[in-house]
Amino acid sequence: MRTERTAARWWALGALSFAELLVMIDNTIVNVALPRLARDLDAGISGLQWIVDAYTLVFAGLLLTGGYLGDRFGHRRMLVTGIVGFMAVSALAASAQSLGQLIATRGGLGLFAALVFPATLAIITSIFVDAKERATAVGIWAATSGVAVAIGPVLGGWLLEHFSWTSVFWVNVPFGMIALAAIFAVVPGTRPLEVPRFDIAGVALSVAGLGLLTYTLIEAPHVGWGEVRTVAGIVGALALLTLFVAIQLRIAHPILDVRLFANRHFATAAAMISLAFFALFGFIFLITQFFQAVKGYGPLAAGVRTLPFAIVMAVLSPVAMMLSHRFGARYVAVLGAFLMSGGFALVELSSRDSGYWELIIWAMSLMASGLAFISGPCTQLIMDALRPEQAGAGSAVNDTTREIGGTLGVAVLGSILTSAYVAGIADRLSGRGLPREAVDVAEQSVMAGVEVARQLPGTLGDAVQVAVQEVFMDGLHDAVWAAVAITAAAGVAALLLLRGTVGGHRGAAGEAGPAGVDTDIPATATASEVEGEVPARTP
Template identity: 80%
Template sequence: MRTERTHTRWWALGALSFAELLVMIDNTIVNVALPTLARDLGAGISGLQWIVDAYTLVFAGLLLTGGYLGDRFGHRRMLLTGIVGFMGVSVLAASSQDIGQLIASRAGLGVFAALVFPATLAIITTIFVDARERAMAVGIWAAVSGVAVAIGPVLGGWLLEHFSWTSVFWVNIPFGVLALVLILAVVPGTRPLAVPRFDAVGVVLSVAGLGLLTFTLIEAPHVGWTEVRTILGVVAALVILSVFVTTQLRIAHPILDVRLFANRRFATAAGMISVAFFALFGFIFLITQFFQAVKGYGPLAAGIRTLPFAIVMAALSPVAMALSHRFGPRVVSVIGAFLMSGGFALVEISSRASGYWELIVWSMALMAAGLAFISGPCTQLIMDALRPEQAGAGSAVNDTTREIGGTLGVAVLGSILTSAYVAGVGERLSDGGLPAEAVDAAKQSVMAGVEVADRLPGAMGDAVQVAVQQVFMDGLHNAVWAAVAITATAGVAAAVLLRGSGPGSQAAADEVDGGALRGERKGSEIEGEIPAGTA
């Protein structure tokens, strides 16, 4: 019986990882389709950013709610509901006729993804009760999260090579059906023993605060950081989040136990994951455009060239968890931050002529290694600080750090690139004597600039293409400098703030920083044949 239950538990991990893969791939599967969407739907750079960020914005804003609903109504129930809804909205996205419909559909996908993602980690932490097995399971889950983001462009590129851009959404239907079958077959249902009162106020405040803050930060580079709209948006978001924190401290069953952030290791680990995914999402947004606009690769060729990221991430994630167990998460995550910073620093010496195997693949390998060293160990730090009945909301905090970090990575790094590109290409093409209409068209995006060059005859077209690509590289270098600084700063901060989180010290550290937070552990039941604690 024990062997049967053990096998079932690991089969369940496989099913949950596939469901996680389904929603995480959508973060980046559209990236290689951006040039096609710019052409077919007439989207400029801002529109392209919103195609990516509408999904992650809503995803991030509703993750706390998704985790809380799972705690209240059962994680498997929310998981199944999310997958069915995700499939339904995918049909709407594939049927979009203009940029507005597509952005709205991407936002709808984010709603249902927010039900799926926290449920996967919450169920994993419930059915894996042995500390060593749980660490391994969480490491696999974290690896799938990173790998999914990296292989999104590969799958998207293959689909675009054979079908239209709508295929990146139609593919969710067969994947969703397979996920439903696997979950119904091997994943046990969960329900809390004591169902707390629904925190409707907390849900509304968390959605409003996180949504407004993320929206304002995304739009700020476009409307200006010193504009009244930006300042009021940030202030209003902070006020809402302050009210959210105050109410969470006063009620008996909050959607989020904000006292967890008094635990230095919990808060630092959440911040590290946010920084890592900030860098990852931002880099993939930039590099897929580099491959197509500068190197001239098609969607599939561009996607395949991001595959080493996924391979390195998958290979090193179990290594990272083993090293974390041996040396502690502090050492491993600090090394990870500096590996990511080093990978971005390599991009700074790249040029239009840089070869893929001579430079780019090595920078991606360093970034992937860094992400593997941060993601698993820091996820384990977060989940170790949670009581069982906090599994859904707590895992949602972990997930929220990923999505908010990724959303801001696309917004901030993309906007730094955009600012440099728009100013630089306008100046260089105007000086070259091009008509104002051609210059304005080239400003829309780097792919639009390449298309303008392709329409011009002979030497003039070549000169415009060189100018467009060079200005893009200038913007890329500017954006990457921000990533170098942020990841390096995170490494220094983790070295200081994760003191005491070495091997064998977590229990004592929790007593110092978070012992009062953990409280009396309450069990949970598993509906079906696999009871909690014996699965």
């Protein structure tokens, strides 16, 4: 009987991981479709950024709400509701006729994804009560998140080779049906908790603050970084987020218990995940354009070339959890940050003539290795800091760090690229006898510039294409330097801040968790740990 119950838990983990895969793939599946969307919907770089970020912004902004609703009405119920809504809005996205309609439906997908994602981790932490099994399950869950981000461009590329761009949305319908069937078959229901009154002011302020910040960062290269509109937008966003934190500290039942961030291990682990996905999402946004605009690959070839992310993540995520148990999460996460930084630094050696096998694959493999070493161990640190009643909202905090990081990564790295591209392309094309209209089109995006070059005759077209690609590479290098610095700084911060014990809270699954889990000293799953009898150590 015990063996059957154990098997049932792992089958449930498989179903929950597939549901997670469904919503996480949508973070990046549209990336390889961006060139076609730019052409078919007349979208510039900022429009392309919004196609990507509308999803992640709403996703991130409502994850805490999704966690609350799961606690209030049952996590499996919210999981099913989210998948059904996700399928319905996917059909609307596939039917979009304009850039505005597509951006709006991408936001709708983010809304229902926010119901699905926190429910998956909350259910996992409730059904895996053994400390060692739960650590393994959380590691698989974290690996699925990273692998899904990398699978997105591959699946999107294959679909675009055979169908139109609408297929990247239609595919969610059969995948959603599979997920629903698996959930009804093997995932147990969860009992709703007695939860306090909903914090609607907190939700509104968090969404408004993040939305204004993202909008300002995306539009700044076109408006001007020093213009009043840009400065006012950044100041206004920070003011809204500050007000959000202040209100969360003062009310009895906040949507986000910001006091959790007073625990430096919780705060550092959450920040590490956020920064890792900041760099990853931003880089995938850039590299898929590099593959198609500079290297000339088709959508499928471009997607396949992102596979190292998925393969390396899948192989190294279990290794990362084993190393975390053996040597402590601190050292594994620090190594991960420096591996990511090294991967981004390799990109700085690239040029428009750089070969995939000579350079790019090694850079991406280092990034994926680093993400694997950060994601699982830091997720476990976050969940170890939570009380049982915080399982839904707490797992949503963990999920939110990913999505906020990814949203800002696309906004910031994309805007750095845009600033360099817009400033450089006009200078490079001036004096070549091109009509002003052609230069204006080339300024919209690198794919638009490549299209202009293709329509020009002979050597002039070749010269314009080289100019467009070289200016893009300049912007790519500028953007990637930001990723190098951010991930390296994260490694230094983790080395300093993840010392001592993670401590104080009970385990998220409802059992008495460790009184303190040392992030430096290896953790082994002994019987005393499972029963929560590990003595607290002095930091």
